[in-house]
Amino acid sequence: MQVFLPPEIGFCFGVKRALNLVIDELKREEKIYSLGDLIHNPQVIEDLKKKGVVFVSSLSQVKKGTVIIRSHGADPSLIRKAREKGLKVIDATCPYVAKVQRIAKFLSQKSYRIVIVGLSTHPEIKGVIASVAGKKTYVVKDPQEIERIPFTGKMGVVVQTTESLDNFSNIVKNLVKRGKECRVFNTICKVIRRRQEETKKLAKKVEVVIVVGGHNSSNTSQLARLSQSMGVKTYFMEREKDLDSMDWQGIKRVGLTGGTSTPEELIVKIRDRLGQFSVT
């Protein structure tokens, strides 16, 4: 069996930065708090718990100490409240996510009504909505949802950093037909764009694509969907042992990739296991 990997695997810059900030702080403190999952990967979360990170869902659960703001960002007022409470705040918001918040705020101050392309339940989007405090925003995930936007005047558009470029382009194409003035910022992270491009290339040359990463990871799920949309059989797995339940009979060419929160070591382990399967 031949296994093909894209040129880039493992953590992206934003995830590495967040993890380094946590590891540094754990040299000074035995325990630190993370508001929500620091990144969307089960193995990394388990490892961080062992090292002393306590995951909480609300600031009220933290009485004192250090709180880390995850790479997806947070409501700016929450960060303010944490500081007012006397907590030490380590802001691990990825700079690319912070940029989306800044652009949305800028557009809102210029009287554009904000349209965010992405998933309304994702923490990054909640942070972007909160950054334009008090102003109405519309989150759309599918082109059909555009019809529900109750205005057609000045629209300011940003997009979740992990959104698929194809879906974003499709939505923008429809938005510009509808709005009188439409100011669009493509805020998809460049690492994500590269991974999507490489996944497309991979899907064209193999029989099966394996996408490795947390099922709750938005960018990893996008890669799995993208691969599927290319018509290739796609497995989306979180752990090495998931390989055992799959049928590899007769498969000669496999593509292997992962999201930006998937550890490189996990991909390498899976690659090595796949290399042991013989083609019958």
Ligand code: F3S
């Ligand atoms: Fe940041 Fe892009 Fe990673 S937005 S967290 S560098 S996927």
